[in-house]
Amino acid sequence: MPEVPLLPHVTLVLGGARSGKSTYAEKLVDGTLAGGPPRPALLIATADPADSEHHRDAEMAARIAEHRWRRGRHWLTVEEPLDLAGVLRRHDEGVPILVDCLTLWLSNLLLRGEDLVAATAALADVLAGMHVDVTLVANEVGLGIVPDNALARRFRDEAGRLNMRLARSARRVVFMIAGMPLMMKGTAGG
């Protein structure tokens, strides 16, 4: 995985499962975290509920539905499980973007045997040139014991590497613990 250039418009919201990272990131992107009225925003959802290879379809669909329910009418949603770079490039105007989530995108690539180096390089290139603010939600998955199976270990390694690369270059990094933000880089205000 190559180095990532500076990403002046990128915020990374990291956290474990059910750490409140999606909720926090949504409020950050649509302006409601600062207490203002909600502003238009675009969600790029990487979950793929129709994927027949997905072992947990029902759970995933329920989760997506819950996410939709939480969001108001000022959100537009685009679903894209694989070509994240392409969809970001096509929407680089007007409204801020939330990608939820990067780790699921990585998992989608890994399960399909895609070239992670190429995909990550393409993503980094697009992120570096974006004009609108992009907030990336990502899972921290490396704080348990070593997984038994090799694929899970590879996924854990790749997810951790991607998080590190993006964190190094992002303008702002937040680590969520039980719904509370820990600012690792930058501030909630910008």
Added chain:
Amino acid sequence: MPEVPLLPHVTLVLGGARSGKSTYAEKLVDGTLAGGPPRPALLIATADPADSEHHRDAEMAARIAEHRWRRGRHWLTVEEPLDLAGVLRRHDEGVPILVDCLTLWLSNLLLRGEDLVAATAALADVLAGMHVDVTLVANEVGLGIVPDNALARRFRDEAGRLNMRLARSARRVVFMIAGMPLMMKGTAGG
């Protein structure tokens, strides 16, 4: 799981396995963290060593014994694996309370097929009305890879949700890392 009202007397001590959360919480509750002499306190232990359905009885019993050994004579202990709201209500006078731990209580409910929404709502109601200080120890379990089995995933989700709800309303939240407290909300002094 419904929203939780403000919990002005509640401290949440979060952390992973062997992160020192019980030890820190005990000292916080009995006053020895501040360097004073130990004051009387009540422990509500949610572990259930006699449960025949428990797969790890010996380990759990050893852990409980170790916890007992660490505590001095100024501690009273009540064991209650399920009716946490009831036992809190019955002891809402005189001495501060430590609940160790909330995540095990949730696991007990889940394994028995209890209604988590009702149990959590009852707990939140009681916590909101408490007059004595209550410190809740809880496990953070969402920072590893996605578990293979559905029950573990559900447990992880429910535990994370409960932690988030309580963290949002609690007066003070501490995240433990290797025995060291990271104050997420409030201060060690109050």
Added chain:
Amino acid sequence: MPEVPLLPHVTLVLGGARSGKSTYAEKLVDGTLAGGPPRPALLIATADPADSEHHRDAEMAARIAEHRWRRGRHWLTVEEPLDLAGVLRRHDEGVPILVDCLTLWLSNLLLRGEDLVAATAALADVLAGMHVDVTLVANEVGLGIVPDNALARRFRDEAGRLNMRLARSARRVVFMIAGMPLMMKGTAGG
């Protein structure tokens, strides 16, 4: 596991898998974190790629090779999977030491059925008397769900206990999240 005496020359760098702890610790030890030219340093590597009992030889060898590639010529490397106390004592002069990593050392001991109490006490004794700076890299492994098998649970408990004991006595403790240091005790400058 007995209490650990004060460790005035010890830094503990904690983190999950792929959290950037090795890279950060290397820069801390060889002086490049502060921006200066690299200074001579000694790495004590506890990985054991030749161990026939190791189930993940190829992965481990690849990881060690990557670590070697990252380090420059000012690093000397000693490989020692078991007798960490002995090798530390023999190299207590001249250059600062990086131990990477403590958790793997613990795992090596556990898999061989060694006496963890004795080994940890010996390590603590040596660390307390060291004259050169020692930086210990260790894994945080307790933030996922409870592992299914008893050995993994024991490993998780022992690793967490060791981290706590050393963190309490160390001069400096850093927790790594996605390549970013969270100073838990002490400062990056000393």
